[in-house]
Amino acid sequence: EPEVTQTPSHQVTQMGQEVILRCVPISNHLYFYWYRQILGQKVEFLVSFYNNEISEKSEIFDDQFSVERPDGSNFTLKIRSTKLEDSAMYFCASRRDPGNTIYFGEGSWLTVV
Amino acid sequence: AQSVTQLDSHVSVSEGTPVLLRCNYSSSYSPSLFWYVQHPNKGLQLLLKYTSAATLVKGINGFEAEFKKSETSFHLTKPSAHMSDAAEYFCVVSDGGSARQLTFGSGTQLTVLP
Numbered sequence: 001e002p003e004v005t006q007t008p009s010h011q012v013t014q015m016g017q018e019v020i021l022r023c024v025p026i027s028n029h030l031y032f033y034w035y036r037q038i039l040g041q042k043v044e045f046l047v048s049f050y051n052n053e054i055s056e057k058s059e060i061f062d063d064q065f066s067v068e069r070p071d072g073s074n075f076t077l078k079i080r081s082t083k084l085e086d087s088a089m090y091f092c093a094s095r096r097d098p099g100n101t102i103y104f105g106e107g108s109w110l111t112v113v
Numbered sequence: 114a115q116s117v118t119q120l121d122s123h124v125s126v127s128e129g130t131p132v133l134l135r136c137n138y139s140s141s142y143s144p145s146l147f148w149y150v151q152h153p154n155k156g157l158q159l160l161l162k163y164t165s166a167a168t169l170v171k172g173i174n175g176f177e178a179e180f181k182k183s184e185t186s187f188h189l190t191k192p193s194a195h196m197s198d199a200a201e202y203f204c205v206v207s208d209g210g211s212a213r214q215l216t217f218g219s220g221t222q223l224t225v226l227p
Contacts, residue, residue: 004156035215043157043203043217102215104149106156111202 004105006092012111013082021077021108022061023092033076033093033102034067036060041090049075082112115140115208119218127226130177132191134198134221139185146187147205147215148178157158157203163187199225 005024013019018076033048047057049067065076073092079086089107120135138144148160161172168180174197178189187204204218 035217042219045215046220101159101162103148104157 002103004092004094004103006105006108009106010109010111013112015063015084015112016081019079019082019086019110020026021079021090021092021110023075023077023094023105024073025075025092025094026074026096026103029094029103031095031098032044032067032069034077035091035093035104037107038085046090051087072101075106076090079110082110084112085101086110087112115144115206115216117206117216117218119204119221121204121217121221122223123224125224125226126194128196129193132189132194132198132223134189134202134204134223136178136187136189136218137185138187138204138206140206140208142208145207146178146180148176148187148189149203149205150200151203151220152200160189160202167199185223192209194223194225196225196227199223 004026007022034047035043036046037043045058047061047067048055064080068076087110089109091107092105093102095102116139118137126132127178143165148164149157151157160176161170161178163180164171171177176189178187180187201220203220203223205215207210207215
């Protein structure tokens with residue numbers, strides 16, 4: 001069964017450093033998402049992406065965050081200058097169209113120290 | 114606006130006994146509802162989904178859920194728990210009126226006792 005893959009599975013970074021989390025969505029999917037889950041808290045929506053642009057973002061997704069689909073297969077989340085409170089599990093997700101199931105990757109643990 | 118309330122943060126059952134994980138939702142539109150499961154150190158796996166077809170939805174691993182509009186509920190059930198069912202379960206709503214985002218419940222941790 002096709003799946004969403006994410007790298008790295010775990011990254012430790014120093015506060016203030018830039019981080020890029022990578023995702024390869026399922027190949028025929030057109031809608032892409034990033035969610036995050038801070039330890040012990042709910043899974044939260046960050047951003048949705050369609051047709052090479054952001055279609056919606058939450059209040060969490062401030063100027064420190066950006067997304068990109070650089071080459072037609074990867075979908076990346078960049079955090080420009082990490083803060084301690086960015087420590088979380090980040091999930092990438094994709095789906096073919098709005099009526100279809102969303103498929104999630106296994107997540108990338110980000111620890112900011 | 115949409116929201117999801119999972120009524121129990123922890124549920125503990127014995128192996129072979131029924132499972133009931135409760136979920137209530139609110140939505141301004143006709144919602145799509147999902148249950149996802151997260152095993153330790155794993156991603157989110159879809160168990161089942163309701164998208165305005167049959168109100169009783171069957172999913173993987175013997176789970177099912179019933180959409181009850183009058184009660185705004187979407188409880189997850191399984192007749193007989195297995196040790197491998199121990200995980201965290203998330204009820205999720207998508208009302209379609211927003212820009213295709215999902216709203217997650219806070220999760221229910223299911224423990225299965227031998």
